Every structure is written in structure tokens, then in C-alpha cells.
Amino acid sequence: xxxxxxxxxxxxxxxxxxxxxxxxxxxxxxxxxxxxxxxxxxxxxxxxxxxxxxxxxxxxxxxxxxxxxxxxxxxxxxxxxxxxxxxxxxxxxxxxxxxxxxxxxxxxxxxxxxxxxxxxxxxxxxxxxxxxxxxxxxxxxxxxxxxxxxxxxxxxxxxxxxxxxxxxxxxxxxxxxxxxxxxxxxxxxxxxxxxxxxxxxxxxxxxxxxxxxxxxxxxxxxxxxxxxxxxxxxxxxxxxxxxxxxxxxxxxxxxxxxxxxxxxxxxxxxxxxxxxxxxxxxxxxxxxxxxxxxxxxxxxxxxxxxxxxxxxxxxxxxxxxxxxxxxxxxxxxxxxxxxxxxx
Amino acid sequence: xxxxxxxxxxxxxxxxxxxxxxxxxxxxxxxxxxxxxxxxxxxxxxxxxxxxxxxxxxxxxxxxxxxxxxxxxxxxxxxxxxxxxxxxxxxxxxxxxxxxxxxxxxxxxxxxxxxxxxxxxxxxxxxxxxxxxxxxxxxxxxxxxxxxxxxxxxxxxxxxxxxxxxxxxxxxxxxxxxxxxxxxxxxxxxxxxxxxxxxxxxxxxxxxxxxxxxxxxxxxxxxxxxxxxxxxxxxxxxxxxxxxxxxxxxxxxxxxxxxxxxxxxxxxxxxxxxxxxxxxxxxxxxxxxxxxxxxxxxxxxxxxxxxxxxxxxxxxxxxxxxxxxxxxxxxxxxxxxxxxxxx
Numbered sequence: 001x002x003x004x005x006x007x008x009x010x011x012x013x014x015x016x017x018x019x020x021x022x023x024x025x026x027x028x029x030x031x032x033x034x035x036x037x038x039x040x041x042x043x044x045x046x047x048x049x050x051x052x053x054x055x056x057x058x059x060x061x062x063x064x065x066x067x068x069x070x071x072x073x074x075x076x077x078x079x080x081x082x083x084x085x086x087x088x089x090x091x092x093x094x095x096x097x098x099x100x101x102x103x104x105x106x107x108x109x110x111x112x113x114x115x116x117x118x119x120x121x122x123x124x125x126x127x128x129x130x131x132x133x134x135x136x137x138x139x140x141x142x143x144x145x146x147x148x149x150x151x152x153x154x155x156x157x158x159x160x161x162x163x164x165x166x167x168x169x170x171x172x173x174x175x176x177x178x179x180x181x182x183x184x185x186x187x188x189x190x191x192x193x194x195x196x197x198x199x200x201x202x203x204x205x206x207x208x209x210x211x212x213x214x215x216x217x218x219x220x221x222x223x224x225x226x227x228x229x230x231x232x233x234x235x236x237x238x239x240x241x242x243x244x245x246x247x248x249x250x251x252x253x254x255x256x257x258x259x260x261x262x263x264x265x266x267x268x269x270x271x272x273x274x275x276x277x278x279x280x281x282x283x284x285x286x287x288x289x290x291x292x293x294x295x296x297x298x299x300x301x302x303x304x305x306x307x308x309x310x311x312x313x314x315x316x317x318x319x320x321x322x323x324x325x326x327x328x329x330x331x332x333x334x335x336x337x338x339x340x341x342x343x
Numbered sequence: 344x345x346x347x348x349x350x351x352x353x354x355x356x357x358x359x360x361x362x363x364x365x366x367x368x369x370x371x372x373x374x375x376x377x378x379x380x381x382x383x384x385x386x387x388x389x390x391x392x393x394x395x396x397x398x399x400x401x402x403x404x405x406x407x408x409x410x411x412x413x414x415x416x417x418x419x420x421x422x423x424x425x426x427x428x429x430x431x432x433x434x435x436x437x438x439x440x441x442x443x444x445x446x447x448x449x450x451x452x453x454x455x456x457x458x459x460x461x462x463x464x465x466x467x468x469x470x471x472x473x474x475x476x477x478x479x480x481x482x483x484x485x486x487x488x489x490x491x492x493x494x495x496x497x498x499x500x501x502x503x504x505x506x507x508x509x510x511x512x513x514x515x516x517x518x519x520x521x522x523x524x525x526x527x528x529x530x531x532x533x534x535x536x537x538x539x540x541x542x543x544x545x546x547x548x549x550x551x552x553x554x555x556x557x558x559x560x561x562x563x564x565x566x567x568x569x570x571x572x573x574x575x576x577x578x579x580x581x582x583x584x585x586x587x588x589x590x591x592x593x594x595x596x597x598x599x600x601x602x603x604x605x606x607x608x609x610x611x612x613x614x615x616x617x618x619x620x621x622x623x624x625x626x627x628x629x630x631x632x633x634x635x636x637x638x639x640x641x642x643x644x645x646x647x648x649x650x651x652x653x654x655x656x657x658x659x660x661x662x663x664x665x666x667x668x669x670x671x672x673x674x675x676x677x678x679x680x681x682x683x684x685x686x
Contacts, residue, residue, distance in 0.1 A: 160665060162630055169634025209586075212606040212628050214645060243552075245588030246608040263555040265589035285555050287505055291512025302557060322503060 005137050007068040011200060011236030011258050013279055013312035019304060019341035020067035021334055022139070024240075025320030026060040027072045030327065033059050043088040047073055050123035057128045061136070063327070065334050068139050068200070069128060071193070073121055075143030075204055076151055078189050081117035082109045082181075084152065092156070099155040101163070103174045112185050114192035121189075122196040129197035137199030139238075142190050144205030145182040145223040152178075161210050168219045179223040187230040194232045202238040202260070203227065206319075208251070209243025216247045221254055228255025238281055242319050248273055262318030268306035271313075279312035286317045289329045296329055300336040309343060348480050350411040354543060354579030354601055356622055356655035362647060362684035363410035364677050365482070367583075368663030369403040370415045373670065376402050386431040390416055393466035400471045404479070406670070408677050411482050411543070412471060414536070416464055418486035418547055419494055421528050424460035425452045427495065435499070442498040444506070446517045455528050457535035464532075465539040472540035480542030482581075485533050487548030488525040488566040495521075504553050511562045522566040530573040537575045545581040545603070546570065549662075551594070552586025552605075559590045564597055571598025581624055585662050591616055605661030611649035614656075622655035629660045632672045639672055643679040652686060 007020040028034055034056055037046065046052045056072040076094050080086050085097040100106045115122060128138050143151075150164040151157075158164070168175045190201050205224065208216060224239075231237050239256025241247075245265040252259060258279035261270050271280045288299045300315075307313035315337045321330065350363040371377055377399060380389065389395045399415040419437050423429050428440040443449045458465060471481050486494075493507040494500075501507070511518045533544050548567065551559060567582075574580050582599025584590075588608040595602060601622035604613050614623045631642045643658075650656035658680045664673065 160630060162633060162665065162667075165628070165630040166633045169631065169638050209607060213609050214642075215628070243586055243607060264552060264586060266556050285508070285558070287503060287508040288512065290505060290509045295512050299557075322505065324505075 005067070005135070005199070007314065008137055008199060008236060010312060010314050011238070011279055013277075015311050015343075017343060018338050019307070019309075019313050019315050021315035021337040022066045022068040022070065023060070023064070023317055023321050023330065023334075024070075026064060026066060027056045027070060028321070029323040030321050030325045030330070031059055031063075032327065043074070044086075047077060048120045050120050050127055053120070053124035054127040054131070057124065057138070058131055061132075064330055065338070066136070068137055069132060070139040070141060070202070071121065071125055071128065071198065073124075073141070075141070075148065077118060077121065078112060078114070078142065078185050079148065079152060081112040082185060084109075094151060094156050096152060096155045099153055099163075100178070101153070103171065103177070106174055106178045106181070109178070109181050111181065112188060114185075114189040115195075118189060118192070122192055125193055125196040125198055138197065139200045139202055140190060140193030140196075140198030141202040141204060142186045144203045144208065144241075145179045145186060145227065146211070146220045147205050147207045148182050148186070149178055150207050161207070165215070168215065172219075175219060176223075179219070183223045183226050186227050190227075191230075191232050194235050198235065200236045200238065201231065202240055203256070205239070205241040205251075208241040208247065211247070213247050213250060216250055221250055224254040236279075240281065245270075252278060258312070258314060260316065264318070266306060267303055268308070271307070271310070276310060276312065279314060280307070281314040281316050283316070283318045284333065286319055286322050286325070289317075289321065289325045289333060293329065293332045296332050297336045297340075300333055301340050304337070304341050309341070315341075348410070348478070348542070350657065351480055351542060351579060353655060353657050354581070354622055356620075358654050358686075360686060361681050362650070362656055362658050364658035364680040365409045365411040365413065366403070366407070366660055366664050366673065366677075367413075369407060369409060370399045370413060371664070372666040373664050373668045373673070374402055374406075375670065386417070387429075390420060391463045393463050393470055396463070396467035397470040397474070400467065400481070401474055404475075407673055408681070409479070411480050412475060413482040413484060413545070414464065414468055414471065414541070416467075416484070418484070418491065420461060420464065421455060421457070421485065421532050422491065422495060424455040425524075425528060427452075437494060437499050439495060439498045442496055442506075443521070444496070446514070446520070449517055449521045449524070452521075452524050454524065455531060457528075457532040458538075461532060461535070465535055468536055468539040468541055481540065482543045482545055483533060483536030483539075483541030484545040484547060485529045487546045487551065487584075488522045488529060488570065489554075489563045490548050490550050491525050491529070492521055493550050504550070508558070511558065515562075518562060519566075522562070526566045526569050529570050533570075534573075534575050537578050541578065543579045543581065544574065545583055546599070548582070548584040548594075551584040551590065554590070556590050556593060559593055564593055567597040579622075583624065588613075595621060601655070601657060603659065607661070609649060610646055611651070614650070614653070619653060619655070622657060623650070624657040624659050626659070626661045627676065629662055629665050629668070632660075632664065632668045632676060636672065636675045639675050640679045640683075643676055644683050647680070647684050652684070658684075
């Protein structure tokens with residue numbers, strides 16, 4: 001098994017020579033090379049052109065020395081073939097022009113065939129895998145049902161999730177129908193990515209931490225659980241969210257070989273609560289990368305110490321790398337993880 | 344002690360006939376009457392005119408049937424006499440035009456005499472207390488050092504706290520100087536409110552949940568602890584923040600007779616972690632009040648059940664009531680708390 005990439009061995013909680021590391025949004029805005037490309041193409045064109053998506057996915061690999069690639073895509077892409085009119089406006093992030101708000105509108109959302117409807121993602125995955133030649137694995141990903149539902153209902157980003165939670169409370173059966181439809185789409189999308197060559201998948205429930213534990217259990221858990229049950233067991237599955245200290249055990253009940261946490265919880269305490277028969281991913285505050293290099297190294301060291309070299313730790317930020325992060329500091333972090341974790 | 348208002352008895356963890364309730368931002372935008380007044384006066388004029396601030400503070404008392412009043416003010420008011428140019432722009436919230444970013448600018452921030460520099464707040468407190476005649480207490484409040492520092496450094500609201508955390512990491516001694524100055528201001532401000540008649544105080548560290556436990560301990564805890572040590576012990580002190588599941592024990596180490604939590608953590612679990620020699624305040628998700636009345640009552644009942652009728656629970660939302668919340672639903676909530684908690 002020495003030939004299996006270190007990232008995959010860590011996901012399976014096997015001993016590794018050092019702690020593997022990758023970075024959420026590593027293929028994106030913080031890279032100068034990416035920003036140059038973005039001046040020539042808009043965001044959706046980059047996502048939908050396999051050659052370009054492949055190029056962006058590979059950009060950070062050599063430069064940063066990370067132990068996994070992640071396909072360049074957006075969590076909202078599967079909404080388009082469902083009938084949603086998606087736009088990425090400058091500076092404002094995603095905008096949805098036809099958010100469903102009634103039961104007939106939810107019923108009208110189309111089920112998708114991921115292999116056809118999102119063929120550009122599958123082509124990019126195949127091309128990236130050809131380039132990587134198995135040296136490091138490619139991570140596929142999707143939004144989780146709740147996080148996709150919240151974008152869909154709010155029409156974009158949100159602070160208070162009023163429309164999302166209002167639908168839950170006022171029309172639970174419509175809410176559950178929407179979550180069932182999204183879950184089916186996600187299952188189809190992720191399994192197609194695995195067939196195309198993704199060596200691991202991550203489910204981003206980025207906003208699940210906005211819910212009370214009770215609401216998470218009632219309105220989210222059964223659907224996310226279905227997703228994890230139906231995911232191909234051939235690859236490790238990472239279950240990520242932020243602000244999850246109040247719902248950590250519920251997230252584990254949902255599923256995942258590795259649980260991704262943010263910096264708002266102590267990694268040692270989180271892993272103890274989860275138990276050591278699951279892997280853990282995280283959890284440096286992305287803003288640490290705006291600090292001096294000594295502080296970055298110290299913060300990396302503290303997290304590694306909390307993980308105590310136990311098999312199953314994958315180092316990452318607690319959320320995506322921020323747009324203006326200095327590239328040199330990201331390299332410092334990756335290098336520090338490898339050096340300080342060497343067994 | 345039967346004459347002591349029920350809210351104060353609950354803060355001291357004495358047995359009460361029912362669970363007291365008040366609502367963060369109860370004197371504010373969700374009230375039709377308040378919005379009418381806002382069409383005639385801008386926000387800072389309302390804050391700075393004792394007659395108007397008194398009127399707004401009293402608005403919700405009879406209508407909602409709450410067990411405490413809270414003085415109408417803004418957590419950023421103490422920044423003005425420090426030399427900060429504060430503006431409340433329409434829709435955008437607070438904007439600060441001269442955020443300090445260098446050590447000399449932090450050194451130039453003035454120390455204040457709260458009784459003089461914020462005399463309008465003290466006058467409003469005295470007027471409200473005359474009206475309330477001790478029937479229910481008036482809560483005074485201030486932002487905590489970290490939350491004030493973050494507004495000050497970011498120049499307004501923020502998502503990622505990049506400027507705030509960057510100062511911590513890049514110039515810790517300048518950060519600590521700023522926190523010391525803010526702590527002094529806060530101590531002076533809160534103790535002046537108590538002398539003016541406030542029967543309890545709440546320290547809002549609304550954004551403390553954005554920090555890792557390590558950063559909270561290093562950059563925030565010593566300063567907030569100083570504030571609580573210097574606060575008048577004559578009145579109950581409530582220590583509130585959101586997203587605190589990862590720093591709950593550290594918040595308790597800082598101080599407070601009552602710890603305020605949001606809905607992202609189970610109240611029963613939080614209280615168990617804190618131990619029952621401290622009170623707890625919370626923790627209904629404010630968005631619940633957009634749902635149907637049966638669901639509001641059920642959610643109230645679930646929280647009361649988690650508190651198990653233990654002395655020391657004060658019912659509240661987990662954060663401020665949202666602008667478009669229907670008034671009738673707030674009344675439903677208050678009434679349900681009183682009815683369902685009757686011993």
C-alpha cells in the first residue's frame with residue numbers, strides 16, 4: 001500500500017510518514033495566475049470549459065506542494081440543469097433570479113442526469129486525473145442539501161437564513177420535498193464524479209452551523225444521511241461544515257469517513273468528542289495566513305500537537321483560503337505542516 | 344424578597360414563580376411605533392435625546408409583557424468621545440470614517456468620562472427608572488472590548504475580521520493597548536449606568552465566536568476579565584456572545600453571573616458544561632418568530648424543558664429580534680414562556 005497516495009491513506013486512518021494537507025479554494029482567487037485568467041474569462045466560462053477548469057485545478061499543485069487536488073467548480077452548478085437561472089455578478093457572488101418559493105415551483109425543479117447535464121465537470125475530472133497520473137488524488141465535491149437549499153431559497157448569500165428557515169417552519173412538507181430533490185441530484189452528481197476518476201469526495205454543508213441542533217436533526221439530518229448512504233463506498237467521503245461545535249455528533253451520525261471542522265473549536269476536543277474511528281480535517285483560521293510567518297508556523301504546530309500524530313488527521317484551513325492571502329504564506333503553511341508532522 | 348423583580352431573582356439563581364423573559368433589541372426596528380419615530384428622527388438623534396431614548400425604551404414593555412427593560416442605545420456610542428467619527432448610514436449599518444490602523448492612531452484615542460461624555464445615556468436611564476418605579480428593572484449594556492475593537496478596526500460590520508485579526512497577529516502590543524483603552528472606557532461606561540439606576544448590565548461580545556479558542560484566550564480573555572472584575576458587584580452581570588460553543592468555558596472564566604448563548608448550542612448541554620452555579624440566558628433562534636404560532640410555542644416549550652425549571656434561567660432569543668418579525672409572534676413567545684414555565 002506504499003503506492004497509495006498519503007492523503008488517501010490518512011482518510012482511511014492508516015499511519016502516514018507525515019500529515020497530508022490541502023486547502024479549500026486552493027484553485028481560486030488567491031492565485032495571481034488564476035486572477036489573470038479571470039480577466040479573460042468569466043467565472044461560469046471557467047467552470048464550464050473543461051480545458052480551463054483543468055488548468056485552474058492544476059495551478060496550485062506544484063506551487064503549493066499540497067497532497068490532493070480539488071476539482072475547480074462551484075457548488076451551485078448542479079442547480080442550473082434543475083431549471084435555475086444562475087449568475088455570478090461581480091463582487092456580489094452568486095445571484096439566483098428564479099428562486100422557488102411555492103410548492104408548485106419546487107415540484108417543477110427538474111431531476112438531473114449528472115453525466116450528461118454536468119458533462120463538463122466529468123470531462124475536467126478525467127483530464128485532471130490523466131495529468132496527475134495517480135501521484136496525488138483528485139477530490140470531487142458537492143454542496144450538501146441544506147447549503148444548496150439555502151442558496152436556492154435566499155437567491156444568494158444570506159446572513160439570517162430567514163427565507164430558508166421560514167419554509168422549514170411554515171411548510172415542512174414542501175421543505176422536505178425540496179431536500180429530497182436536492183439529495184437525489186447530489187447523489188447522482190457525486191457518484192458521477194467518482195466514476196470519472198475522483199479519488200475522494202467532500203460534501204460541503206458550509207452553512208449547517210446556522211441551525212439549532214433540533215432543527216438540524218429534524219430538517220437536515222435525514223436528507224444528508226441519505227446522501228452519505230448512497231455515495232459510492234469506493235472512495236473516502238469528507239463531511240465538512242463550519243460553526244459545528246453544537247452539532248458535531250449529529251454530523252457524524254449523518255456520515256463521512258472524515259469530518260471537516262473550522263477553527264472555532266479545538267481540534268483535540270472535537271476529535272475526542274467524535275471518537276478516533278473517524279478521521280478529522282482542519283482547522284487553521286484562514287486569517288492566520290495574513291499574519292507573520294513565525295505565527296503561522298506556531299499555529300500549525302499547535303494544531304498538529306492537538307492531533308497528536310494520530311492516524312486520520314488531514315490538515316486544512318477551517319474554511320476557504322481568502323482572496324487576498326499572500327501566496328508565500330500559504331507555501332509557508334504547507335511546508336510547516338509537512339516538516340513539523342514528520343514521524 | 345418577594346418585592347425584588349423576578350428577572351433579578353432569576354439572575355441570582357433564586358426560585359421564581361415562572362421563567363422571566365426579555366428580548367435583545369426589543370426596543371427597536373421590529374416595532375411599528377419605533378419605525379414611525381424613525382421617520383422623524385435619525386438613529387443617532389434618537390440615541391442622544393434622552394426624552395426620545397426613554398420613549399423608545401418603554402415602548403415594548405406593556406405591549407410585550409417582558410420582565411426587564413433595556414436602555415435604548417448603541418454599542419458604538421462610547422467610541423465617539425474617544426475621537427471616532429461614527430455614522431449610521433441607511434441600510435448599511437454603522438460606518439466609521441477614521442478607523443485607527445497604526446500605533447500612533449491607537450495611542451491618540453481618548454479616554455472618556457462616561458458620566459459627562461455620555462451624559463445623555465445616563466439621563467435616559469434615570470428617566471426610564473422613574474417611569475418603571477422598580478416594577479421591572481432596567482438593563483444597562485455595553486459592547487465588550489473585542490466586539491468594539493472589531494467595529495473600530497474594520498470600520499463597520501465584517502464577515503472575515505481580516506483587519507482585526509491581522510492587527511492581533513502582526514502587532515500584538517498595539518492590539519493589547521487598544522483592548523486596554525477600550526476596557527477602561529467600558530468599565531467607566533457600565534459603572535456610570537449602574538450609578539444612574541441600571542439594575543443589571545449586559546456585556547455584548549457578539550462577535551467573539553469568530554475566534555479560535557486559542558486566540559480568544561490570548562487576545563480577548565485578559566481584557567474582558569478585567570472588565571468583569573471592575574464592574575460594580577451590586578448588580579447582576581450578563582455575559583453574552585454568539586457562536587460560543589467552542590469557547591463556552593473560556594467565557595465563564597472571563598466572568599458573568601449569567602452567560603448568554605445563542606441557538607447554535609443545546610441549552611441543556613451548555614448549562615451542564617457551565618455548571619449550575621451560573622445563570623443562563625437564551626436561546627430561541629430569532630427566525631423561529633417568522634414561523635407559525637404552534638411552532639413558536641413548541642420551540643419555547645423545548646427550551647424550557649432543557650432548562651428543567653432550574654433557578655437561573657432567563658429566557659431570551661439567541662440574538663437580537665429581526666426587523667421584520669411580526670409583533671404578534673413576539674407576544675405569543677412571551678406569553679408562552681410565562682404560561683409554560685409556571686411552577
